[in-house]
Amino acid sequence: MFRNNYRLLTAWVLMAAGTAMGVVYVSTDIRIPVPMFAVATWYAEPRFFTFIQNNIADELALAGLLAGAFLSAFSPGKPAAGTSCCALYRAMRWNTAFLLFAVLFFYGKVFLAVMVVNLFSMPLAFGLMHHFTAGVPDHRGNSA
Numbered sequence: 001m002f003r004n005n006y007r008l009l010t011a012w013v014l015m016a017a018g019t020a021m022g023v024v025y026v027s028t029d030i031r032i033p034v035p036m037f038a039v040a041t042w043y044a045e046p047r048f049f050t051f052i053q054n055n056i057a058d059e060l061a062l063a064g065l066l067a068g069a070f071l072s073a074f075s076p077g078k079p080a081a082g083t084s085c086c087a088l089y090r091a092m093r094w095n096t097a098f099l100l101f102a103v104l105f106f107y108g109k110v111f112l113a114v115m116v117v118n119l120f121s122m123p124l125a126f127g128l129m130h131h132f133t134a135g136v137p138d139h140r141g142n143s144a
Contacts, residue, residue, distance in 0.1 A: 007071055008071070008072060010068075010071055011067075011068045011069070011070075011071035011072035012068065012072065013068070014064045014065075014067050014068030014071065015064065015065055015068030015069060015072065016068075017064045017068075018060075018061050018062065018063070018064025018065035018066075018067075018068060019061075019064075019065065021057065021060050021061035021064060022058075022061035022062075022065070024057075025057045025058055025061055030057050031055050031057065032055060032056045032057045032060075033053055033054070033055055033056075034053075034054060034055075034056045035051050035052070035053055035054075036051065036052060036053075036054045036056065036059075037049075037050075037051055037105065038050055038051070038052050038054075038105060038106070038107050039105040039106060040105075040106055040107075040110040041106070041107040041108050041110060042107075042108040042109040042110045043107070043108040043109075046110075052107065054107060059103055059104060062103045063100060063103055063104065066096060066099055066100050066103065067100070069096070070093075070096045070100075073089075073092060073096075088126055090125075091122060091125035091126040091128075092122070094125055095118070095121060095122045095125060098118065098121065099118060102114040102115070102118070
């Protein structure tokens with residue numbers, strides 16, 4: 001998608017924009033109401049697969065931070081050694097995708113519940129990825 005030398009710069013720009021948007025959102029309580037599709041929402045009553053009117057400012061801030069952190073974490077750099085690092089990177093990719101999906105499509109109490117589940121999903125995903133990829137060669141042909 002991006003050339004390798006621009007990926008890290010793009011990551012830092014996205015993280016800075018997300019941080020700035022987060023600071024503006026918290027300090028001024030900015031409102032950008034937009035109709036959004038929600039897989040699940042629970043403010044007054046639970047609703048599934050519906051459109052809601054929602055303030056998109058916090059989603060923009062979190063999405064920028066997550067996308068920037070993802071690009072920064074997976075920018076080319078010093079190569080990782082061993083399959084446990086490869087399993088950790090796979091777990092981080094799935095966790096970041098899960099978080100981004102949650103930020104964009106879950107609202108209210110459902111979002112809080114998803115974040116509580118996310119506390120345990122990273123170690124669980126790492127354990128499963130490490131268990132099922134033990135002995136499988138990594139991207140350089142090394143096996144654990």
